[in-house]
Amino acid sequence: MEQLKVDFDKVIESLKLSEESINFRKKNFNQFVENGFPNKRVEDWKFSDLNQIISSNIENLHFHTDFELGEIDETTFIDKFEHNKIIFHNGIISKVDFSFEDETKVLITRDLNQNENSKEVNSLVSLNNALIASYIGITVKENYSLTKPLIIYNITTKELKSTAINLKTDIVIEKNSSLKLINLFDDNSENNFINIVQNFDISQDAILKNYKIDHKKNSNIKYSYNNINLERNSISENFIFSTGSKFMKNEINCNLNDEYSSAFINGIINLKDSQHHEIKTNINHLAENTKSYQLIKSVLNDNAKGVYQGKIYVDSKAQKTNGYQLSKALLLSENTEFDGKPELEIYADDVKCSHGATSGSLDEDAIFYLMSRGLSNQQSKELLINGFLLDAVEKITDIEIKDLIKNIIGITE
Amino acid sequence: MLQIKDLEAKIDNKEILKGLNLEIKPGEVHAIMGPNGSGKSTLSNVLSGKKGYTVSGDVTYFNENLLDLEIEERAHKGIFLAFQYPLEIPGVNTNIFLKTSLNAIKKARGEKELDAIEFLKLVKQKASELKFDEKILSRQLNVGFSGGEKKKNEILQMSILNPKLSILDETDSGLDIDALKIVSEGVNALRSKESSFLIITHYQRLLEYIKPDFVHVLINGKIVKSGGSELALELEHNGYESLS
Numbered sequence: 001m002e003q004l005k006v007d008f009d010k011v012i013e014s015l016k017l018s019e020e021s022i023n024f025r026k027k028n029f030n031q032f033v034e035n036g037f038p039n040k041r042v043e044d045w046k047f048s049d050l051n052q053i054i055s056s057n058i059e060n061l062h063f064h065t066d067f068e069l070g071e072i073d074e075t076t077f078i079d080k081f082e083h084n085k086i087i088f089h090n091g092i093i094s095k096v097d098f099s100f101e102d103e104t105k106v107l108i109t110r111d112l113n114q115n116e117n118s119k120e121v122n123s124l125v126s127l128n129n130a131l132i133a134s135y136i137g138i139t140v141k142e143n144y145s146l147t148k149p150l151i152i153y154n155i156t157t158k159e160l161k162s163t164a165i166n167l168k169t170d171i172v173i174e175k176n177s178s179l180k181l182i183n184l185f186d187d188n189s190e191n192n193f194i195n196i197v198q199n200f201d202i203s204q205d206a207i208l209k210n211y212k213i214d215h216k217k218n219s220n221i222k223y224s225y226n227n228i229n230l231e232r233n234s235i236s237e238n239f240i241f242s243t244g245s246k247f248m249k250n251e252i253n254c255n256l257n258d259e260y261s262s263a264f265i266n267g268i269i270n271l272k273d274s275q276h277h278e279i280k281t282n283i284n285h286l287a288e289n290t291k292s293y294q295l296i297k298s299v300l301n302d303n304a305k306g307v308y309q310g311k312i313y314v315d316s317k318a319q320k321t322n323g324y325q326l327s328k329a330l331l332l333s334e335n336t337e338f339d340g341k342p343e344l345e346i347y348a349d350d351v352k353c354s355h356g357a358t359s360g361s362l363d364e365d366a367i368f369y370l371m372s373r374g375l376s377n378q379q380s381k382e383l384l385i386n387g388f389l390l391d392a393v394e395k396i397t398d399i400e401i402k403d404l405i406k407n408i409i410g411i412t413e
Numbered sequence: 414m415l416q417i418k419d420l421e422a423k424i425d426n427k428e429i430l431k432g433l434n435l436e437i438k439p440g441e442v443h444a445i446m447g448p449n450g451s452g453k454s455t456l457s458n459v460l461s462g463k464k465g466y467t468v469s470g471d472v473t474y475f476n477e478n479l480l481d482l483e484i485e486e487r488a489h490k491g492i493f494l495a496f497q498y499p500l501e502i503p504g505v506n507t508n509i510f511l512k513t514s515l516n517a518i519k520k521a522r523g524e525k526e527l528d529a530i531e532f533l534k535l536v537k538q539k540a541s542e543l544k545f546d547e548k549i550l551s552r553q554l555n556v557g558f559s560g561g562e563k564k565k566n567e568i569l570q571m572s573i574l575n576p577k578l579s580i581l582d583e584t585d586s587g588l589d590i591d592a593l594k595i596v597s598e599g600v601n602a603l604r605s606k607e608s609s610f611l612i613i614t615h616y617q618r619l620l621e622y623i624k625p626d627f628v629h630v631l632i633n634g635k636i637v638k639s640g641g642s643e644l645a646l647e648l649e650h651n652g653y654e655s656l657s
Contacts, residue, residue, distance in 0.1 A: 364464070369500045372461050373514035373570065374488035374521065383513070387504020387553070413506055 007063035021113040028129035035123035047307040047339045062163045070157040084150040091165030093134045105144040109137040128166040128197045137170040140177045149180040156189035164193040178207040187218035196224040202234040209237045214244040221247040228254040230261035240267035242277045249278040256290035265294045266395040271304035278307035285318040294325035297392045300336035311343040321351040329359035420470035429455045431634035442610040447631035453613045457582040461494040489521035491577030495567040502554040561592035568599040580611045585619035597622030617645035
């Protein structure tokens with residue numbers, strides 16, 4: 001905690017902030033100091049004790065970076081796929097490139113002076129508010145669909161060690177507009193804590209497609225919090241590929257604020273060794289005729305642990321809600337653990353809500369069938385696992401991005 | 414090509430095959446008939462290497478001890494089992510599965526693997542011979558296939574892999590008369606001096622279309638009677654009762 005206080009002062013000193021903004025940060029800082037990293041006594045964190053995970057994986061955690069950023073290996077950028085770019089390099093924005101777009105339609109701000117009066121979410125969001133050193137806000141103006149997808153590269157390099165970095169993005173999509181977003185993690189660092197907050201305000205008739213890819217094996221610990229507000233007849237499509245980090249928790253809070261809005265969350269957790277990943281969703285149906293759909297597929301090897309906590313809340317106003325969630329897990333070794341916690345909280349009477357969860361091993365008869373056709377045991381298992389996961393990838397509605405993602409994550413048809 | 418001597422097989426300490434003897438020479442078609450629970454499916458499972466059985470006795474296949482070979486090695490060496498209940502494999506495209514299978518076998522034999530175009534040509538030709546709708550091949554393996562489509566798919570795999578010993582486990586069950594004809598024609602087209610068949614069936618109906626050289630009656634884990642194709646007819650009239 002001493003380190004935290006010293007680093008907080010350094011951050012405040014290094015950024016030229018308004019007094020209001022400094023007060024906002026201090027308030028958030030105190031909220032974090034009071035609560036610390038969440039532990040398993042906090043209901044939402046009972047399957048993932050972050051406090052314990054951080055203390056056993058990171059020694060002398062720092063909260064401020066003042067070293068040279070280092071070089072980015074540009075060959076890791078996606079090529080043969082035209083896209084807009086934002087690059088977070090060890091937590092600092094090093095590039096913002098919207099050259100494919102009409103600059104009067106896509107507005108960018110990097111102003112760090114924030115003093116929003118948002119309610120306290122959890123200690124990690126408070127930590128993020130207190131410490132962000134780099135911020136980007138994007139507004140897509142009315143009636144504009146970006147001509148190319150946006151890729152946010154989250155790159156860390158080996159210079160980054162035992163450090164907590166905080167990234168924040170706010171995205172507003174105005175009426176009848178759309179954005180396709182890929183969050184791509186490229187970790188070349190070890191034992192850091194990466195804390196990401198993204199807010200999305202999706203206006204009437206607008207569409208957000210948000211694909212998050214954590215595919216490269218690394219020893220970092222990540223928390224990603226997405227808050228999504230959906231207005232009338234808007235759509236939020238989310239896909240999470242969770243397989244690279246030592247620990248990762250993806251939390252999505254999604255408010256279906258007005259009629260005919262819909263949210264889709266599809267995800268893959270694919271882990272080995274002692275990795276531990278969680279997907280936690282809160283879908284709040286707050287208006288009539290809203291729809292949500294969630295499909296999470298998990299494959300666990302060795303000593304890995306997977307968690308899915310999916311909550312669907314239906315307000316008394318939200319008649320004709322259609323809510324669905326399904327979790328399927330493959331446990332490929334005796335030492336794996338999968339925790340699923342579906343939660344339906346329904347206060348309206350005319351709703352269609354269902355959930356399902358299965359976990360089990362690969363079907364031995366199916367392996368026998370494939371091997372009897374000449375495939376090796378390994379080949380048969382790979383084919384079955386690929387087939388198991390393909391289901392979730394096929395839910396991606398953008399064909400071009402679906403092919404790109406299949407390529408990146410190595411899943412074939 | 415295949416000699417089975419005193420084959421015994423147990424599962425969960427229950428004896429199923431109790432000293433079975435059988436010899437199949439190249440080009441021969443053998444039919445095994447028997448009542449429910451006589452050990453027919455166990456025989457096909459043991460020959461193709463399914464785990465879970467405690468097996469004793471000798472099974473020699475082209476001068477090799479078959480029981481020492483892994484499941485996929487048996488496939489590489491030309492053994493094919495057409496399943497009684499082909500499995501539905503979600504997420505696995507039928508065409509890609511067929512290509513992976515064929516190339517795994519070719520690779521193991523040191524033959525040149527087929528590229529996508531060569532494979533497509535082969536599969537189109539075989540599918541049309543079997544009057545098998547090509548569209549089905551782009552679907553997930555056996556998922557949502559009708560009973561007849563699943564069995565036809567087995568025969569299509571058989572004709573693509575071109576095995577030396579094909580074991581057909583109750584391939585006729587669940588087939589209507591038209592599908593039965595198509596399946597039988599597919600099998601007959603594969604008959605040659607080199608390839609042999611072991612056809613396991615309840616009824617002699619299939620044997621009207623695929624004429625066997627030998628018919629064996631399997632009761633309670635043993636072959637109790639062997640004869641020519643006329644034995645099947647005899648069984649149809651008298652049932653298995655008279656033999657047990």
